[in-house]
Amino acid sequence: MSMLKETAATTAAQTGAGTEPAPVPPLKRNRDFRLLWLGAGVSQFGGRLSAVAYPMLMVWHGHSVTQAGMVAFAAQLPNLLVQLPAGVLVDRFDRRRLMILCDLAALLAMGALVTSLLLGVVWVPLVMAAAFVEGSAAIFYRLAERAAVRNVVHKDHLSSALSQNESRGHAAGLLGNPVSSALFTVLPWLPFALSGLGRIAAYLGLVAIRTEFQQPRRPDRRRDLRAEVAEGFHWLWGQRFMRAAVALVAGTNVLFQIMGLTLVVTVERAGGSPAVLGGIGIVSGIGGILGALSGSWWMKRFSPAAIMTAAFALWAVLMTSVAFTANPFALAALYAGMSGVGAAMNVTAGVYQARICPDELQGRAASFAVLASSGANSLGALSAGFLLAALGPAHTALGAGAVMALIVVVALASPAVRSGREVIG
Template sequence: MSMLKEPAVEEQTAPAPADAAEAVEAAEAPVEVEEAAEPVPPLKRNRDFRLLWLGAGVSQFGGRLSAVAYPMLMVWHGHSVTQAGLVAFAAQLPNLTVQLPAGVLVDRFDRRRLMIACDLAALVAMVALVTSLVLGAVWVPLVMAAAFVEGSAAIFYRLAERAAVRNVVHPDHLSAALSQNESRGHAAGLLGNPVSSALFTVLPWLPFALSGLGRIGAYLGLVAIRTEFQQPRRPDRPRDLRAEIAEGFNWLRGQRFMRAAVALVAGTNVLFQIMGLTLVVTVQRAGGSPAVLGAIGVVSGLGGVLGALSGSWWMKRFSPAAIMTVSFALWAVLMASVAFTANPFALAGLYAGMSGVGAAMNVTAGVYQARICPDELQGRAASFAVLASSGANSLGALSAGFLLAALGPAHTALGAGAVMALIVLLALASPAVRSGREVIG
């Protein structure tokens, strides 16, 4: 009986410290606990996140300027929908060819330096393209090469930044940070569409020149950040490309809901490539100008911003499975509706709806992956997910030109809506999709 009481007595009357140093440590112990309980500073006071957010935003803005200008350059100056499809194919091809190596390098090397290299590569591509256009040459192979380089740089940049965010912000702020990132991307489109269209109307090479300047601004933001973009790596981790790719693949394969979601989103991404060029052709055949496309882009970007900002709200109330399935259904209706109008105001509303729904779903997907995936696998897991969901984008862009030339924009939009309706049925029937019923907000 006395043996049971002895530990309690020892805890209440612990021996005095042997010397002054131990006494100081004992006195400071409660202070350490008190410091750990201090509230986390708000996200808006996180200097490094603000710099990362702003720098990536400037880079995205530059990419949006050139992305908007590529099809206008081909349709209004190349006078060929097929050439526009070829350039769009080159811009999307990196999603198929560069994605997996990019994921490995993002997890292997310093992510900030990799992002800086991406900005410099895009800058070189824009300088080459601007030089050609100033000299009066619209050389399709060079435009395709510039689009490919810029698309490849964007993949590395996007994967590195997405993986870096969880190391720059507190875990409690992850959802809000990714929501702000998504809204920033749509804001870049909101500003990039009209600016690119307006500049293109003045001189065709101006959007590409400003795109290059944007990469310089992004570089300046990155070099000012102090926080490391990755956690220390294990010394025994594999350095073989195949082994590192296999790590990311095996992790994603073990996630039942993500496997199903990625497969279904792959089909939707192909359709959006078709719908993007459908808008350009619809406006052009209705007698519209690049300025009309810019105005539609403003409204569409605004829809994306609102959708992204609402992403956290939806996540707190609905499961990823519910958000994804309802998004598919809304897309099916909106895509099919494009077939029945060439009115710029109606088109702006329809594309804004598509953009807003997609932004909310992207926030959900980003938070879901960031929370369940280890930091050392973030780049590879994201690269596999994007490859599987967007790898066929290049084929969608290529087929868009032929479909529009053969069927016209109205029938192409109707077909896209019908395929999206089929994807909705597949989502409803999938047990793997139904497994994602847990609210993660």
């Protein structure tokens, strides 16, 4: 009898039965996440360098605002053409290899552009092609990385990981603008060269990661593109809270495009300079970083529905307040508040989707959400000029605040929004 007890105890010790689960190491000790975070950050920073340099290249060396618009169009076109196919391919193929191909494609595009500039040639079709390739690679990269995070970190660290990713994006934008401008002043090809070198660093980080970026795929999932796109759409449409959130956030994105141009006109009419706009942009970027870093804190205490509705309400107050001031310090504070609230909400949305969406649908779910935002951005940019010309910046800001207040009312009254009451942090 004692031997049986001893054998049972030995078996329990070997299998771990009756023992406490091993503690989860902190996120900062997750080597693979650190490599993924840093590599993606370097890649984002490189993309920001070239994005800022494109219009400067065409205006100062192409001597044509029309050509600058053509290059900007080529850079934005992937948002409409590539989003949905990218979502399918991110779910279908190995995500790490796809991200490596994105870095190589961007590196080749930057290499071709730098070579042309070193030869003293600014060839518009080549610049447009480089902008399109780089923009397309960025979409694939962003969707693949977002889907990979939940496989690289422990589920308890997901909100913190996505908070760090969101803050990284704001930091890349914050640093990319002045660095690109400074490099361009020295030599026009330097921002593109550094952008290409950043992709090499990102590639080295990716090949050093040991963790798989996706769960094992079933070998029978080779359907046509339309069927896989439809599968992602039907899943997203079947999620009541996400469906309502995407629609409402798309509406807010229209307003933010309007508020962005409102800021430019407000500063210009008050006698401010581009440097003033740059200073406001820096403060706004800092607000975004702080908001992103606080995202996981809010998620541990409030539901996605509460965070989203509160964000809409704060935006309504901040947008309306813009109508009553042209003071650059006040504007900086208001826009930093908008940026911080938006960053915290982006973290909430990312964690919510990552938690409830099956791994094989992560790319497609995200691509539909981003596509809705991209389309809304285009509508906002188109309407902003007409509204400002007809109403002026103060009345335009008041109108944006009123529409945002209406969105708050819709969110409060929506049963679909109220379905997202569970705290997921």
